[in-house]
Amino acid sequence: MDFSLLEKVSNHEWRLPRSGAMRVPGVLYASQALIRDMDDAVAEQLRGVAELPGIVGAALAMPDAHWGYGFPIGGVAAFDPKEGGIISAGGVGFDIACGVRTLRTGLHEEDILARQGELADLLFARIPAGVGSTGMLKLNMKEMDRMLRGGAEWAVSAGYGEAADLSHAEEGGRMDLAEPDKVSDHAKKRQQAEMGTLGSGNHYLEVQAVDQVYEADAAVAYGLSPGAVVVSIHCGSRGLGHQVATDYGKRMVNEAARAKIKLRDRELAYAPLDSDLGQAYFGAMNAAINCALGNRQVLTHLARLAFAELFPRAALPLLYDVCHNTAKLETHVVDGKKRRLLVHRKGATRAFGPGHPSLPPDLRPAGQPVFIGGSMGTASYILAGTEEGMSRSFGSACHGAGRAMSRKQATKRWKGREVVEQLHRQGVEIRTTSFRGVAEEAPGAYKDVAEVVEATRAAGLARIVARVRPLVCVKG
Amino acid sequence: MGYNRAMAAPRYEHFHHKADIGVRGIGDTVEQAFAQAARGMFAVVCDLRRVRATAEVSVACSAPDLELLLVDWLSALLLEAGSRRMLFSRFSVLIHEQDGGFALSGAARGEPVDRERHRPRVEVKAATWAELAVGPLPDGRWVAQCVVDV
16 A cells, blocks of 8 residues: 555554545554555545445554455444444445354364364265355245344254353344344345355364464463364355345445435445435344354354264363454444444454453453454464454454455466365365365465454454464365 | 457456456347356356256346446346356346336356356355446447456
């Protein structure tokens, strides 16, 4: 990025000054090196976000910010509904509530290494992944609506998990304000065979071992110690979420044309939250969040069943479940006053600080866990939200490093089978339905997540609690 | 200057776009360009030569302009493919003016997903408005393109 666009506030905070139609400035949290590598397009997109009605504070970019549809990926923006604040489908993303959940296992790395190939094969057989995969659940329309209303709570009551899982997910595993009737029938049809599937692309299920602890108090609270094994599941709201995003994106663009609102970018189309269209999208989006939470809950159950076959004494309690692509109504303190704001996080993770009442008692003192996935076969990180982050970024952090090259470039450079072989030699077992897909996800195709995580820490947005390395990775 | 038959035939292309993929259809008519853009989109998922055109699905949509119509067409195809669990390789398109905008009636031909045979590599989540363009080329042919989110 052209540094002359920005004012340096500190080594990890940069300001895009208000100009033109911007209602607030832009703020980028990143190191100088990360800023240098960012496209100017990120600044352009932040300008567009900063122009939206009802925006509060600043249009924010996390250390992993890169170009997205309308909002940058790694973008955070909060709006006050009482001041005409808006909701934007582009500010949430196509994969509504894509996110990560991490389970503890009570096992040690050596336990896994003794049966690594077997575990990889078993998880690959049990976890539906890849294009055309079907889940074991076929929901009729009535059950679909229950799922959209109930999220992870629905899944647990249907036998896919434990009550204790719910307190360790954002919003207790269920968005109250979900409105299934605002989700189109064809979005529901698109989902009917996809419940409990992983998807493809950068979605995964990984078995990981802690290889470095940085913050002992939080690590103890999270049950992480060197060599401890965890399981992470990264996926979203599947076809239903993509369809909701498509349907409402189109409605917002059409509404903008009808109301003669000039949009800088169609993907930035919006509606006031306090409008019929805004409320309809909000209800549908919340239903899609429930779909993602329910989906990850079903996958959790399948992972537990697989583990039980090889490690019958292992319990897999849920550490936490975080979402990346959402717009949530939250209370934040701005200039000393409590305000109820709609916080859009697109490719950004909620990271509430210590003491936040929404956190379960065992996690509250340390702050909310945040899971930052590395690229396939590389280390991931577990962070903890901070008090400082609550005021700097509405309690938000990064979500993972962006791509360093296009998919086409990656498939030219690497062959999937060779990538799998190479990772096998490095001690990581990959199981995939598509070797070409694996080439597109090769470790070198992504930027270094360690740099992003360090900048997140240095900017005060989160603490780094532990680093985990992959042992098994299942991909679609 | 030779006549390059390969260049003249309707075709699709992919173009780089950040973390996602651009699809571009080129044809003698706007309808051919739309059909090729659809081929381009499904070619992101798998090798089209593996997809047998044994079943047909009808698709209809309308929009105020040709660009929005392209996104609607591709979105409708993703919906049909996703809900029917099919992949498509052949497309036919008819576009006519209607009510101050455009209406499309088309068909997609393909078959149910067979993971062994088709070896799909990645799902297309949505068609977007990024790099959206539909229009005539200097040589009189038509182009229809946009970025798809994978």
